[in-house]
Amino acid sequence: xxxxxxxxxxxxxxxxxxxxxxxxxxxxxxxxxxxxxxxxxxxxxxxxxxxxxxxxxxxxxxxxxxxxxxxxxxxxxxxxxxxxxxxxxxxxxxxxxxxxxxxxxxxxxxxxxxxxxxxxxxxxxxxxxxxxxxxxxxxxxxxxxxxxxxxxxxxxxxxxxxxxxxxxxxxxxxxxxxxxxxxxxxxxxxxxxxxxxxxxxxxxxxxxxxxxxxxxxxxxxxxxxxxxxxxxxxxxxxxxxxxxxxxxxxxxxxxxxxxxxxxxxxxxxxxxxxxxxxxxxxxxxxxxxxxxxxxxx
Amino acid sequence: xxxxxxxxxxxxxxxxxxxxxxxxxxxxxxxxxxxxxxxxxxxxxxxxxxxxxxxxxxxxxxxxxxxxxxxxxxxxxxxxxxxxxxxxxxxxxxxxxxxxxxxxxxxxxxxxxxxxxxxxxxxxxxxxxxxxxxxxxxxxxxxxxxxxxxxxxxxxxxxxxxxxxxxxxxxxxxxxxxxxxxxxxxxxxxxxxxxxxxxxxxxxxxxxxxxxxxxxxxxxxxxxxxxxxxxxxxxxxxxxxxxxxxxxxxxxxxxxxxxxxxxxxxxxxxxxxxxxxxxxxxxxxxxxxxxxxxxxx
Numbered sequence: 001x002x003x004x005x006x007x008x009x010x011x012x013x014x015x016x017x018x019x020x021x022x023x024x025x026x027x028x029x030x031x032x033x034x035x036x037x038x039x040x041x042x043x044x045x046x047x048x049x050x051x052x053x054x055x056x057x058x059x060x061x062x063x064x065x066x067x068x069x070x071x072x073x074x075x076x077x078x079x080x081x082x083x084x085x086x087x088x089x090x091x092x093x094x095x096x097x098x099x100x101x102x103x104x105x106x107x108x109x110x111x112x113x114x115x116x117x118x119x120x121x122x123x124x125x126x127x128x129x130x131x132x133x134x135x136x137x138x139x140x141x142x143x144x145x146x147x148x149x150x151x152x153x154x155x156x157x158x159x160x161x162x163x164x165x166x167x168x169x170x171x172x173x174x175x176x177x178x179x180x181x182x183x184x185x186x187x188x189x190x191x192x193x194x195x196x197x198x199x200x201x202x203x204x205x206x207x208x209x210x211x212x213x214x215x216x217x218x219x220x221x222x223x224x225x226x227x228x229x230x231x232x233x234x235x236x237x238x239x240x241x242x243x244x245x246x247x248x249x250x251x252x253x254x255x256x257x258x259x260x261x262x263x264x265x266x267x268x269x270x271x272x273x274x275x276x277x278x279x280x281x282x283x284x285x286x287x288x289x290x291x292x293x294x295x296x297x
Numbered sequence: 298x299x300x301x302x303x304x305x306x307x308x309x310x311x312x313x314x315x316x317x318x319x320x321x322x323x324x325x326x327x328x329x330x331x332x333x334x335x336x337x338x339x340x341x342x343x344x345x346x347x348x349x350x351x352x353x354x355x356x357x358x359x360x361x362x363x364x365x366x367x368x369x370x371x372x373x374x375x376x377x378x379x380x381x382x383x384x385x386x387x388x389x390x391x392x393x394x395x396x397x398x399x400x401x402x403x404x405x406x407x408x409x410x411x412x413x414x415x416x417x418x419x420x421x422x423x424x425x426x427x428x429x430x431x432x433x434x435x436x437x438x439x440x441x442x443x444x445x446x447x448x449x450x451x452x453x454x455x456x457x458x459x460x461x462x463x464x465x466x467x468x469x470x471x472x473x474x475x476x477x478x479x480x481x482x483x484x485x486x487x488x489x490x491x492x493x494x495x496x497x498x499x500x501x502x503x504x505x506x507x508x509x510x511x512x513x514x515x516x517x518x519x520x521x522x523x524x525x526x527x528x529x530x531x532x533x534x535x536x537x538x539x540x541x542x543x544x545x546x547x548x549x550x551x552x553x554x555x556x557x558x559x560x561x562x563x564x565x566x567x568x569x570x571x572x573x574x575x576x577x578x579x580x581x582x583x584x585x586x587x588x589x590x591x592x593x594x
Contacts, residue, residue, distance in 0.1 A: 018344070019321070021317070024314060044315075045315055046316070225528070232522065233524075262575045263574055264573075265571075265573070265577075267572070275564070276363070277562050
């Protein structure tokens with residue numbers, strides 16, 4: 001380094017020894033090791049504050065609005081009257097922030113296994129974690145698997161805002177878990193689950209959806225952009241006993257709600273379920289087919 | 298390196314000193330310096346053969362089908378009867394490969410400034426460059442700007458398959474060029490142009506579309522995924538004197554054509570024009586608004 005050059009600091013995530021994503025970092029804000037994982041928070045140059053678990057980017061302030069709007073508003077605008085919502089994971093608080101924008105939501109239970117993530121995001125990402133003290137929220141620091149197995153409470157919408165199916169989140173992709181979740185859902189209930197990359201995680205996506213299939217009449221997958229995840233294209237599973245994500249969606253409802261969004265809108269809602277051909281082929285026989293107009297075939 | 302470890306070879310692209318994309322490389326297949334740029338072809342571990350110009354990833358065999366299907370099939374299925382097509386750039390041959398799948402196309406002129414790119418792709422990416430010897434194609438190694446200024450030939454569809462607006466491609470984003478292009482287009486003609494990242498290139502996207510606006514009654518932008526470009530979300534501009542990309546699109550036409558695709562389909566066609574709210578706000582007053590059903594408002 002020549003005299004006067006600033007330190008060139010980058011955080012780099014390597015995916016499957018195949019591709020890498022790196023972000024320019026100005027400084028480390030927090031590093032800790034919880035019972036479950038390594039937790040790091042860094043100030044990046046152009047992506048705001050960023051959270052990493054075990055060296056993998058979880059979210060950045062620059063693009064987190066996309067993930068959080070898409071996990072929350074798609075089901076909450078499809079369910080006829082969502083009042084009770086369960087969030088598994090989501091320790092940064094972004095998902096409950098979006099859920100609580102819906103004035104009809106009376107109660108949210110968020111079950112996050114790792115308190116260190118919650119505390120780090122409370123301190124360093126206030127714009128993401130800002131709803132964690134909402135009086136409608138019950139925040140429980142415990143294992144989501146155990147909570148789902150033991151609770152007797154019913155929910156209208158359940159959001160699985162999990163990390164990848166390695167480490168603590170692995171059982172969140174299992175058939176036993178989906179069976180438990182389906183037991184908690186009310187009659188019109190909807191399950192949304194983080195469903196990985198359609199490019200890089202095909203070997204996860206199909207088994208995950210197959211594990212959901214026995215418990216839900218309606219099963220779909222929808223897409224959104226994520227700047228800071230490998231490949232930039234990511235997905236959520238949509239599972240329900242009754243509700244179709246497009247047929248049962250009223251495109252005037254988001255505007256009526258008065259909720260302001262930066263990514264989600266009725267056009268994006270419908271577009272997100274239109275899958276590239278390679279995806280619909282790979283998932284044929286697992287998810288329900290949709291025609292080009294978004295109607296069930 | 299300990300004895301027995303393989304060489305850890307990566308090609309890494311740094312974007313705006315802000316983010317990096319890297320790909321694991323097995324070996325370099327070609328390196329050369331043309332009059333215009335550095336040209337490298339590498340064999341990656343998991344992304345097939347990859348072309349880089351001046352150190353920036355242009356395409357990989359793994360995901361090139363997306364870019365090339367989306368630049369070609371969207372306009373060719375909107376134009377009522379595309380017979381003559383002009384491609385500016387596109388030296389790898391992927392765009393003309395997709396264009397020439399349309400049996401109604403009688404003549405394609407491809408104008409690429411850098412013969413080194415064409416020759417490298419002919420040799421190392423045969424599945425991309427395979428249509429470069431099609432008898433319907435006239436391949437011209439010359440400056441696309443000059444060709445557009447001087448030719449008297451008319452075209453139904455013009456595809457600007459360019460690199461970023463730095464170096465040799467910069468004039469392809471100027472008002473003079475779009476004026477010349479609009480002069481060559483037939484009555485129902487359509488111009489498609491590479492329109493950069495909606496996340497990282499907002500400072501390019503709006504001026505570029507503003508430069509097109511005076512010459513086209515209809516102006517839109519549409520989205521697709523690109524694994525190997527920063528952020529993973531990319532865009533093309535759609536400009537036409539008469540044709541609307543959705544109202545004038547018959548969703549049964551792709552199936553009738555018999556053309557097989559891996560990304561493009563009628564649902565994806567329509568979905569690709571549904572913009573996230575942050576994009577439609579940024580481009581308000583520049584592009585034509587569409588409602589959630591894809592109709593012009």
